[in-house]
Amino acid sequence: MSPTLWKGLRYLTLVPFAVALGSVFFFNRVTPLVFGLPVFMVWCVGCVLLTAAIMALLYACDPANKADAEDDR
Amino acid sequence: MNAALVVIFIAMGLALLAGLAARYGRDMDLAQWTVAARGLGGFFVFLLLAGEHFSAFVFLGASGFAYGKGGSAIYGLVYATLGWCMGYWMLPPIWRYARAHNLLSQPDFFTHKYNSPALGVLVSLVGIVALIPYMVLQFRGLGIIVATASYGSISDSMAIWLAAAVISGYVVVSGVRGAAWTSIVKDITILVVAVFLGTYLPIHYYGSHGAMFASIEAAKPGFLALPKLGENVWWWDSSILISLLGLFMWPQVFASIYTAKHPRVFRWNAAVMPLYTLLTLFVTFCGYAAIQQIPGLTGKQIDLALFQLSIKTFDPWFVGVVGAAGMLASLVPGSVMVMGVATLFANNLYRPARPGVSDAHIGTVARLAVPVVALVVVYFSLNGGSTLVALLLMAYSFMTQLAPSLFMSLSRRNFVTRQGAIAGICVGVATVAYIALSGLTLARIFPGLPEELHDVNVGIVGLVANAVTMTAVSLATRGRTSSS
DSSP states (O other): OOHHHHHHHGGGGHHHHHHHHHTHHHHOOOOSOBTTBOHHHHHHHHHHHHHHHHHHHHHHHOGGGSTTOTTOO | OOHHHHHHHHHHHHHHHHHHHTTTTOOOOHHHHHHGGGOBOHHHHHHHHHHHHSSHIIIIIIHHHHHHHGGGGGHHHHHHHHHHHHHHHHHHHHHHHHHHTTOOSHHHHHHHHTTOHHHHHHHHHHHHHHHHHHHHHHHHHHHHHHHHHTTTSSOHHHHHHHHHHHHHHHHHHHHHHHHHHHHHHHHHHHHHHHHHHHHHHHHHHHSSHHHHHHHHHHHSTTTTSOOSSSSOHHHHHHHHHHHHHHTTOSHHHHHHHHTBSOTHHHHHHHHHHHHHHTHHHHHHHHHHHHHHHSTTOOGGGGGGHHHHHHHHHSOHHHHHHHHHHHHHHHHHHHHHHHHHHHHIIIIIIIHHHSTTOOHHHHHHHHHHHHHHHHHHHHHHHHHOOHHHHHHHHHHHHHHHTTHHHHHHHHSSSOOOOHHHHHHHHHHHHHHHHHHHHHTOOHHHHOTTSOGGGGGSOTHHHHHHHHHHHHHHHHHHHBTTBOOO
8 A cells, every 4th residue: 555545545434424414404304214114224234334335445444454563661 | 038139139249349459469659559550452452442331321311202203212332333434533642642741631631732720620521521421420320220120129229329339449449450351251241231221122022123113103103313403414423423523532431542552453443332322222122112012101200111111021121130130230330430530630649739740649649539539429429409401411521611622632734723722612611501591492593593503513613613712822822832
């Protein structure tokens, strides 16, 4: 991972905020049920899964998590 | 003695054993007792921090919220998830600073960052005032759960006394390690019970989750999304923003952060915790299932939706298992909070008043404070009236007032002075208290706002007042003092 690429990737943290706070206006409805669940609920779960995926990607790429990173004891 | 009671007692005994066993092989000095000598691995730190999201609130509150208010019940899911995005970047620097300066508590952090013992005392007082009603909520929740699940054979006051004794026992002996170990018992039980109930109840009563939601939608159209007024989309976004700012501001959360062995733990948690919050969804399923099975619950009764439905559905021994899960869900977070208050008292109020005393002495005072704090909480749990309810409404907003000066202290060039931080917190707390006590709403503060915006969370006002005061006072006092 090059330092420049990592610098850019960090901004992915903002994506969950933008999606979760911004798109609620479009998904605030019950029907049609998706997988038997209200649209609103599916949207919430989608936000959570998207966030988990993004944070997992960041975790995997973050140079601070390498074994020899400076904040290791 | 019925089957439910036996199961609940077994769970309580297991928790006590796990809590006491945690001490094994450790020399319990002050740092070991309060922050486990910064030696806990990712798994335990995860459990300690997850405990904050899965307290008694999940069992009573989330199912009751789903029963009474519908769609808005799942907002906790989103704010915890976004909160952890923030935690990915915010918690490692807090942890690093705490380790570098050997900090034991949240007020220590403010005292050091702003080089101001007075700020430390203020932060301790805010923490204690906010935590007492929260502990009372946990204890009362526990009392209700045990009394309901034991079919009334244990009174709620008896359950509260028992819980206080168990908590004091293992917290005095094992400190934060005790809480971490009991978390294992608690989280496994909750995970199994919540997933089972959330899967089984809708299928048992409706045939499938889809049929349940279709039936609710037919009876109450739109109930499962956000309403146009009240808990609407503006309430949703503003409440999520405010709640996530407060997510890591609690004293006991700081203590849990300090226990980590390595900051990598927090980044890992940021990816895993969102998935774990999905557990709340299963609890809300139980609340939704209760809507048409236990109709007519109102007011405080709605918090019992899940338990009433369990009693209607299952044999006593399984009601005991559900009760045990609920009991553990209050016991473990309750113990972390009792410890938090005892530490604040000993380390941040008693220590400054008695300069020069040793860590060992502080450790003794903190341990002695544990049963005293527990007694205070039991007293308010059994006798507390309307004051307590008012305090509880304010507690979360109180803690959120620490956010502006904390965030600023993490930036490289922090212009906020100690006077600015103190003034900001005082003004913020006073604003929150005034709004809560006078029942002020945004509609009355800003009559010109469009109607839908009236439901923006009123907590924003306190935060803005806080930030403005902090900035103004800091600019006025800059140059006269320097903060580290």
